[in-house]
Amino acid sequence: MSFFEGIKELTxxxxxLNILLYTALSIGIFKITTFSLSFSSLIFDIFLKPSINYKKYGAVKSTKGDGKGGAKWAVVTGASDGIGKEYAKQLASKGFNILLISRTQSKLEILSEEISSEFKVETKTLAIDFSTDKPSNYELISQFTKNLPITILINNVGQSHSIPVPFLQTQDEELRNIITINNISTLKTTQIIAPIIQNTIKSSKGIRGLILTMGSFGGLLPTPYLATYSGSKAFLQNWSSALSGELKNEGIDVELIISYLVTSSMSKIKYSSATIPNPKQFVKSVLSSVGSRSGAQERYATSTPYWTHALMHFGIENTVGIYSKFANGLNFNMHKSIRIRALKKQARLEAEAKKQ
Ligand SMILES: NC(=O)c1ccc[n+]([C@@H]2O[C@H](COP(=O)([O-])OP(=O)(O)OC[C@H]3O[C@@H](n4cnc5c(N)ncnc54)[C@H](OP(=O)(O)O)[C@@H]3O)[C@@H](O)[C@H]2O)c1
Incomplete structure (x- = not known):
C-alpha cells in the first residue's frame, strides 16, 4: 500500500469513527435528556404539583349540619378496613356520598354511622363476600347502584397470601380466592359501575368520572413466594391501562395505583415509618395526586403516589430494572426470609396453644 493510499484509508x-462517536454522543445526550425530564417530572409530581379539586368529579362540600354534602356518589370496595376505609372517609370529607362494599356487615355499619355523622353525607352499605363469585353478588351491586349518581369507583378490595409461600405449595383455596377477589370481582364490579358513571356524567355536564384500582409493588416487581398475588396485581396493571385508553375520551379517568407496604391487617405491619405509611397518609397522597404519575413516570394511567414509594419505584426502574435477575433475586431472598420467620412464629403459637 502506498503512503497516499494509507492516508486515505486512515481518513x-x-x-x-466520527460517525460512531457522534451516534454514541447523540444517544447519550438523548438518554440524559429523557432521564432529566423524567426526574424533574417525578420531583414536580411528588413535591410541587397542587392537589386536584374534586369539584371536577362532582364533589359538593357540606356546610356543617345542613345535610347537603355529597350530591354525587363514590363506591369503595374493601371499604371496612385498612386502605379502603380511608378512601371512604377521605372521599366523604371532600363531599361525596359513599357506598361501602365489603365482607363484614357489622364493620360496615359502624363505619357508615361514623362517616355520615362526621361528614354530613349519605352512606349505604353492602356486605358481599367476593371470594364466593356468585351471580347474586353482582345482582345485588346492580340493584344497590342503579339509581345512584355515581362518579367515582375505587377498586380497592384485595387479598394476598397469608404468608409467603412457594407457588407449588400454594393451597387451591388461597390461589382461587386471590384471583377471584383481586381480578374477577374487580372486572365485574367495574362492568356494573362504569356505565352508571357514564350516564351520570352525561346528565351532569362539566364533570368527569374516576376509576382507581389498587395495584402493588407485588405486581410491579415479579415477586417469588407471592407469585399468585404478584400475577394478579400485574394483570390489573394492563387491564387498568387498557381500560383507561377506552374511557379517556368518554370523560372517565382510569388509573392504577401502585403501593409498597402500608400498615394494615393485610401487611401485618402495625407501625408506620418513612417507607411504610399508615392508610391515612397513603390515601391522602393518592387522592391529592390523581392525574400525576409520580414514581410511575414510565407508565401511562398509573401512579405511585406516596413519596418514598415513588422514589423507590423510579430508582428501581432506572437502575437494575423491574424485570432484572438482580431485582428478582433480592425479592426472592427477602420473601424467603419472611417465610422462615412466619413459619417459626406459627410453630411458636401452635406450641403455646398446645400448652394451654
Ligand atoms: N397494605 C399493604 O401493604 C398494601 C400494599 C400494596 C397494595 N395493597 C392493596 O391495597 C388494597 C387494600 O389492602 P389493605 O391492606 O387495606 O387490606 P385490609 O386491611 O386487609 O382490608 C381489606 C378490606 O377488603 C375486605 N375484604 C377482604 N376480603 C374480602 C372479600 N372476600 N369480600 C369482600 N371484601 C373483602 C375486608 O373486609 P373485612 O373487614 O370484612 O375483612 C377489608 O375491608 C388491596 O387491594 C391490597 O392488595 C396493600
Whole structure:
C-alpha cells in the first residue's frame, strides 16, 4: 500500500469513527435528556404539583349540619378496613356520598354511622363476600347502584397470601380466592359501575368520572413466594391501562395505583415509618395526586403516589430494572426470609396453644 493510499484509508476509518462517536454522543445526550425530564417530572409530581379539586368529579362540600354534602356518589370496595376505609372517609370529607362494599356487615355499619355523622353525607352499605363469585353478588351491586349518581369507583378490595409461600405449595383455596377477589370481582364490579358513571356524567355536564384500582409493588416487581398475588396485581396493571385508553375520551379517568407496604391487617405491619405509611397518609397522597404519575413516570394511567414509594419505584426502574435477575433475586431472598420467620412464629403459637 502506498503512503497516499494509507492516508486515505486512515481518513475513511476516521470518518467511520466520527460517525460512531457522534451516534454514541447523540444517544447519550438523548438518554440524559429523557432521564432529566423524567426526574424533574417525578420531583414536580411528588413535591410541587397542587392537589386536584374534586369539584371536577362532582364533589359538593357540606356546610356543617345542613345535610347537603355529597350530591354525587363514590363506591369503595374493601371499604371496612385498612386502605379502603380511608378512601371512604377521605372521599366523604371532600363531599361525596359513599357506598361501602365489603365482607363484614357489622364493620360496615359502624363505619357508615361514623362517616355520615362526621361528614354530613349519605352512606349505604353492602356486605358481599367476593371470594364466593356468585351471580347474586353482582345482582345485588346492580340493584344497590342503579339509581345512584355515581362518579367515582375505587377498586380497592384485595387479598394476598397469608404468608409467603412457594407457588407449588400454594393451597387451591388461597390461589382461587386471590384471583377471584383481586381480578374477577374487580372486572365485574367495574362492568356494573362504569356505565352508571357514564350516564351520570352525561346528565351532569362539566364533570368527569374516576376509576382507581389498587395495584402493588407485588405486581410491579415479579415477586417469588407471592407469585399468585404478584400475577394478579400485574394483570390489573394492563387491564387498568387498557381500560383507561377506552374511557379517556368518554370523560372517565382510569388509573392504577401502585403501593409498597402500608400498615394494615393485610401487611401485618402495625407501625408506620418513612417507607411504610399508615392508610391515612397513603390515601391522602393518592387522592391529592390523581392525574400525576409520580414514581410511575414510565407508565401511562398509573401512579405511585406516596413519596418514598415513588422514589423507590423510579430508582428501581432506572437502575437494575423491574424485570432484572438482580431485582428478582433480592425479592426472592427477602420473601424467603419472611417465610422462615412466619413459619417459626406459627410453630411458636401452635406450641403455646398446645400448652394451654
Ligand atoms: N397494605 C399493604 O401493604 C398494601 C400494599 C400494596 C397494595 N395493597 C392493596 O391495597 C388494597 C387494600 O389492602 P389493605 O391492606 O387495606 O387490606 P385490609 O386491611 O386487609 O382490608 C381489606 C378490606 O377488603 C375486605 N375484604 C377482604 N376480603 C374480602 C372479600 N372476600 N369480600 C369482600 N371484601 C373483602 C375486608 O373486609 P373485612 O373487614 O370484612 O375483612 C377489608 O375491608 C388491596 O387491594 C391490597 O392488595 C396493600
Amino acid at each position: 475513511n476509518d476516521c470518518k467511520l
